[in-house]
Amino acid sequence: MTTKTVTDTHAAVITDRSQLIESFARGEKPRDRWRIGTEHEKFVYSTRDLHAPSYDEPGGIRDLLTGLTEFGWRPIEEGGNVIALAGPDGTISLEPAGQFELSGAPLDNLHQTCAEAARHLEQVKAVGDKLGLGFLGLGMWPDKARADLPLMPKGRYQIMLRHMPRVGTLGLDMMLRTCTIQVNLDYSSEADMAKKFRVGLALQPLATALFANSPFTERKPNGFLSFRSHIWSDTDPARTGMLPFVFEDGFGYERYADYALDVPMYFVYRDGTYIDAAGLSFRDFLEGKLSALPGELPTLDDWNDHLSTAFPEVRLKTFLEMRGADGGPWGRICALPALWVGLLYDDGALDAAWDMVKDWSMEEREALRNAVPKLALDAPIPGGGKLRDIAGEVLDIAAAGLSARARLNSSGDNETGFLEPLRDIVRTGKVPAQVLLDKYAGPWDGNVCKIYEETRF
Template sequence: MSIPQSGGGPIEHHSQLAEYLADGCKPKSDWRIGTEHEKFGYCKDTLRPIPYAGERSVLAVLEGLRDRYGWSPIHEGEYLIGLEKDGANVSLEPGGQLELSGAPLETIHQTCDEVNEHLREVRSVADEIGVGFIGLGAAPIWRHEDMPQMPKGRYKLMTDYMDRVGTMGKTMMYRTCTVQVNLDFASEADMVQKLRVALALQPVATALFANSPFFEGKVNGHKSWRSRVWRDLDPARTGMLPFVFDEGFGFEAWVEYALDVPMYFVYRDGKYINALGQSFRDFLQGKLPALPGETPTLSDWADHLTTIFPEARIKKFIEMRGADGGPWRRLCALPAFWVGLTYDQGALDAAWDLVKGWDAETREAWRVGASERGLQAEVGGRSMQDLAREVLDIARSGLKARARPGLGGMVADERHFLHALEDSVETGKVPADELLEHYNGDWGGDLSRIYGAFSY
């Protein structure tokens, strides 16, 4: 999850809220790719989650990265809670999941190199202290009481609030992992088209990256349990956002939606102030109970936007949020998938033509089907496998048209990053299917085998 935002002055006019989003508009030459991924850390001998502090801990990994590879520390009070270097940062999720939020980079070749370097660095530190890391959509065995809590004020407030608004909020926080990609837009119209495509086709990403068929030591009946968790978290801030497809949608409509999402906190002087369930509209009028008489800054608005969790969302860029965390190879496949669909106008138009006739019920049916059945989902007589094949064809054409070479020109473009997804479409099997085959086959129902077989 996000670190505190900074650099925004007082909000004096309502128009500044939409202007903040519009400031993200960039010419195509300045579009970048930001890849984020989370992973679970565990002690290799006990297979238990690593705590915040101690000889084998999240803190030990952060300190190792800081001292060995030149990362600069980020503190909250006395606690080391993150690192930053060259436009990227390493942060902690609530249950100790380690996240890389990558720098904005020009090509998928570069973002994949960044991911690879990060995983090599993490492994070099972790191996020395007996810690492993694994990429899955949900913790396969651990229960809530097994999970540590990271010393971040934001997470304490959110934990206290989650059971008031749903049944799976704490599960999401402590026992799920994702891989995401952040992408740019040129204008309001470009943002609208991209966000609509992102929401409509997010279930295809969910299906292709489904990697969480186990939970609390059992088969859970879903290919992506992480996706199921998000469906019962907090309806005020999650979902497929049907209003995005309404005529006239734009930055201002997103502002009105965000203003109706209840607040979590206000960040002041290094501390998170409890504003749970309070209204940003009241804040704008100086009537926030948490800070009577005080009005917000643009930094507060930026913070609030990070507390909205739909399947795709906008800040000064668009975040694609539907994929499970997964194996090394697929961490580069996700940016390839979405860049191919959205960074070439011909591909983006083709993707929109594919989905523009769907209604809200169809989009939601694909979402549920992806979670439950992966590529075997069917909606309206069409299979997810066939839909994914067509979507990948569009993404491939978009990457070809981008023609961004790698390896000093030895690789013509970025299409090869889609190979893992193409394999899935040809076989009909996603990572969850592979896990289930092992569980029912050579693992003999011993789920502890997952750590040795699928860690980074």
């Protein structure tokens, strides 16, 4: 999820539907201005007894945020509580149960991205060591029930927590018990956006498989390799899924705007307060008929807020978000943007990736997406075989794309080395969750809490 920087200023009032479509066009950038924005979440726990700290307790989440101001981060408040931080490395924010997220700055290359992640982890570990807090790189809490988890003092989350059980059985798990890695990428035109969206959506199951890292629920194997991915299948069908229309002729900004208009609302932000609009229609808002704010028209800020409440596998704002990966350790934080930058930021790689997936039917794409949470690389692919059969080829395409970019560090290395953690997974044939399950059945002797020693940052 993204975090709203809380202010009392609002963009211009929307007076015409064309403004919604133009909001996507404003994201267009020439190739030399394409950037990489990496987001990664981690679980926070007490090193004393492994509990998830609350916001207010001594040494809890508020103290963690406050401690980070020593590194130059500036506090962002809501309702008198510090709920986020801003700085040159982007924004630090809180997920509903205190999952700690860095939404990184837009950077030119993966060397910068990896350095940014390293700085962030060094800082949170320095503050965490003082407070007795540790940080866990997984896709889902391995041992915590919903009732074990605290709630953060953020108004939008209170609205979502009330609404989620009305539309699905696993939405609260999504909010409270999961972590992800995500990368945000640019496009040059509507056609470029559409092609990147299609490739990203079709190959998102491969990213889910390679990063599958959530095999435990409440101390036991849950039958999945990425339970985090499975959770999205029963969160809210009106705002999740593979978006078949993306693969239809004519897909572009207008069609995505129509989709977003049909996503039910969660809230409207006004004067420091989140107003509950859960289940209401943004189309009604455009006509001044929103029952939560009768007679009022939306602003572009409202539209941007609303776009952040759709949760498909790939999401469009003024950039494209790749959203399929479980949270994981430091090396995989760098590997996810390497995969997608390699595939999407070089024309030859983008064409090669599209050639791999363009003939898949929508039914085949849906079947692959639905199989991956349980089977990961063993999921069947269109035309026969398993996902593992094309994983190496996709990584080769990504490596060629990264090599063509020729972004070198001070040692003269290009960006292809950041794919190495994924190469290891393909070589061994085991995704991260399978490695954890082997340890659970072997040296851990069924004690899932050993995972804290294995996966902490």
